Amino acid sequence: MERDLPVVPSLLLLLLLLLHFAVDCNGSKVGVCYGRNADDLPTPDKVAQLVQLHSIKYVRIYDSNIQVIKAFANTGVELMVGVPNSDLLPFSQYQSNVDTWLKNSILPYYPATMITYITVGAEVTETRDNVSALVVPAMVNVLAALKKAGLHKRIKVSSTHSLGILSRSFPPSAGAFDSKYAYFLKPMLEFLVENQSPFMVDLYPYYAYRDSPSNVSLDYALFSPSASDVIDPNTGLVYTNMFDAQLDSIFFALMALNFRTLKIMVTESGWPNKGAAKETAATPDDAQTYNTNLIRHVINDAGTPAKPGEEIDVYIFSLFNENRKPGLESERNWGLFYPDQTSVYSLDWTGRGNVDIVTGANITSSNGTWCVASSNASDADLQNALNWACGSGNVDCSAIQPSQPCYQPDTLASHASYAFNGYYQQNGATDVACNFGGTGLKTTKDPSYDACVYTTSSKMGTGNSTSAASTSNAEHTATWLTEGLPFMMSLWLIAILGIAL
Numbered sequence: 314m315e316r317d318l319p320v321v322p323s324l325l326l327l328l329l330l331l332l333h334f335a336v337d338c339n340g341s342k343v344g345v346c347y348g349r350n351a352d353d354l355p356t357p358d359k360v361a362q363l364v365q366l367h368s369i370k371y372v373r374i375y376d377s378n379i380q381v382i383k384a385f386a387n388t389g390v391e392l393m394v395g396v397p398n399s400d401l402l403p404f405s406q407y408q409s410n411v412d413t414w415l416k417n418s419i420l421p422y423y424p425a426t427m428i429t430y431i432t433v434g435a436e437v438t439e440t441r442d443n444v445s446a447l448v449v450p451a452m453v454n455v456l457a458a459l460k461k462a463g464l465h466k467r468i469k470v471s472s473t474h475s476l477g478i479l480s481r482s483f484p485p486s487a488g489a490f491d492s493k494y495a496y497f498l499k500p501m502l503e504f505l506v507e508n509q510s511p512f513m514v515d516l517y518p519y520y521a522y523r524d525s526p527s528n529v530s531l532d533y534a535l536f537s538p539s540a541s542d543v544i545d546p547n548t549g550l551v552y553t554n555m556f557d558a559q560l561d562s563i564f565f566a567l568m569a570l571n572f573r574t575l576k577i578m579v580t581e582s583g584w585p586n587k588g589a590a591k592e593t594a595a596t597p598d599d600a601q602t603y604n605t606n607l608i609r610h611v612i613n614d615a616g617t618p619a620k621p622g623e624e625i626d627v628y629i630f631s632l633f634n635e636n637r638k639p640g641l642e643s644e645r646n647w648g649l650f651y652p653d654q655t656s657v658y659s660l661d662w663t664g665r666g667n668v669d670i671v672t673g674a675n676i677t678s679s680n681g682t683w684c685v686a687s688s689n690a691s692d693a694d695l696q697n698a699l700n701w702a703c704g705s706g707n708v709d710c711s712a713i714q715p716s717q718p719c720y721q722p723d724t725l726a727s728h729a730s731y732a733f734n735g736y737y738q739q740n741g742a743t744d745v746a747c748n749f750g751g752t753g754l755k756t757t758k759d760p761s762y763d764a765c766v767y768t769t770s771s772k773m774g775t776g777n778s779t780s781a782a783s784t785s786n787a788e789h790t791a792t793w794l795t796e797g798l799p800f801m802m803s804l805w806l807i808a809i810l811g812i813a814l
Contacts, residue, residue, distance in 0.1 A: 341611045343662065344371025344393070344628040345649065346581055347381070350635040353652040357384035360632070363654050364390055367662055373580060373628045375435065377418040386425040393430040393580075393628070394419070396451065398444055401434050405450035408457060415458040428468055431455055432580070436475045436515065438494060445497045448472050452504055471505060473513040473580045476559060479566055485619065486547040488562030489569060502572050511626075512572075514563055515581035518555035519603070522594060529555060531594055532750065535584075536606035538701030539694070539750020550618035556582065556607065561619040582607060583630035586657050588643035595643045598745040601658040604629055604649070605740055609707050612664025659741045664707065683767050684737035684747035685730035687754040692725055698749040699729040708735035712765065719765035730760060734767045742769070 347360065355363070361384040364372060373393040374381055385392050396404055403410045419428060433452045437445045452470050459465040476482060478498070480491040490498055505512055522534040532540035536554045543552040552558045560577065567575050584603035588595025607627065616623035634648035634657075650656055686695055703710035712719040713728045720728075733753045740746035747753040761767045 401447040405447040411454040482562035484545040485561035488565040511576040511578035557617040579627040581630040585643035587646035690752035702732035
C-alpha cells in the first residue's frame, strides 16, 4: 500500500532545496588583479579603500604579502592569494614548509580577510626554469595543510595557466593540450576534480590581435557588434568574439581528456591602455571598450557557444599600471587606475550599463552630444548593431517597444538611433562608444521629440532617478536573494523543526 510522504519531511526537503538555490544563484563574478611590480603605488590600506569605493568584491594578488592581506580584513572582499613560482621548490619538498607558511601568513588573518583561493604557481609553462614538475606536489602539500586547519572546503587550491599550455587553439573544437605537459597536467586535472577546484587560465585576446592582425580583427578582439562571425567548421558553432573562442578551446581540450565537467575560471584578462608606436591598439578607448564589453558579457551569464549560459568568473588585469615591468611599453600599462588612484578610464563594474552614480569619478560628460544612426548605413548593418545594443550591449530598449514613447516612427533608423544613444551615454560618451562598425554618428542636435527623450551621460550621472532607482532595486533584490532569503528560510526551518519535535 502506498503511503504519502510525511508533511514535515516534505516541507523540509523543499526548504532545503530552495535554500541551496538561493545561496548558489549568485551568477558569474568579476574581480580584479592587484599586481604590485611598481615603485609608485598607494599603500595596501588605500588600495583596499579604492576597491571598496568601486564596489569590487573579488581581488587576486600574486603572493601572500601580510600587509596586503591585513588591509582587506573586514572589507567583504574575497581574496585570491598566490604561491609564487620561486616558492614551488620548498613547498613541494617539505610539508613542514607549507604548514609554517599557512600558520604565519594565512591563519592569523582568516576569516577576517576572506581568502577563498590559493594559486600554487603562475603560468609555469612560460617560465625559463622548468618548475612545472613541482606544481602538483606543492598543491598536494598546500591542501594537506588546509585539511589540518579544517579549511580545505572553504579555501580552494589551484594553479594558473597561459593559453600557451595548448598546442592548438583554433578552431576551438580542435583545442588540445601540448603533449609535452602531460606529465604534470593529468595529475593536476585529477587533483582539481577530486577537490572541486577550478581550472584557472589567463586569456588575452589583445595578444591574439597584436601578434596576428591579418587573421584576427580588432573588432573581433573587442567584442564589437560589427565583427565578422567566425564559424567553427567542426561544430558549426558561431563565434562573435575572440574571448569566447579562446575559452572554448580550453573547454574542448579538457573534454578531449574526459574532464568536461571541470569548471574554468579566467584569472587574468584585460587590455593595455598605452603601448609602443607599433602597438596601435593599446589605447584607453580600446581598453575601456574591451573591459566594458567583457564585464557585460560575464555578468549577463551569456556563457560561450559551446557552453551557453555557463557562469564564468573573470579577473581583470590589472588594478594599476606597473612601472617596473620589463618588455614593451604595453607591459607596464594595463592598469585601470593611476598611482594617485584616479581612473585611467571610466568602467562600469555592474555590467548593467549604468555610470558610477555613487562617486561620479572620471565619468565623461557628453557635453550636449548624442549618438544616432548614420543615414549611410545599410539596413542589415543597422539591424545587427541594434540587436547587439539591445542584447549584449545591455541598453534598456523598452522605450522603442509598441505603445512606448519612442516606438513611433516605427523605422529601423529611429529605433537604432535610440539604442545607439543609450549605449553611447552609458559608456562615457566616447568616440568609440558611437562607432557601431561605422553605423553610428555623433551629433550636437538633440534628437528628442514629443515624449521620447534621448538622455545624456551628465543627466544619467546626476539626474536620472529612474536609472539610479532601478540600479538600487536590482542591488536590493540581489542582496535579498543571497542574504535575506536564506535567513528567512533558516527561520522557517527552525520553526518547522520545532513543530516536528
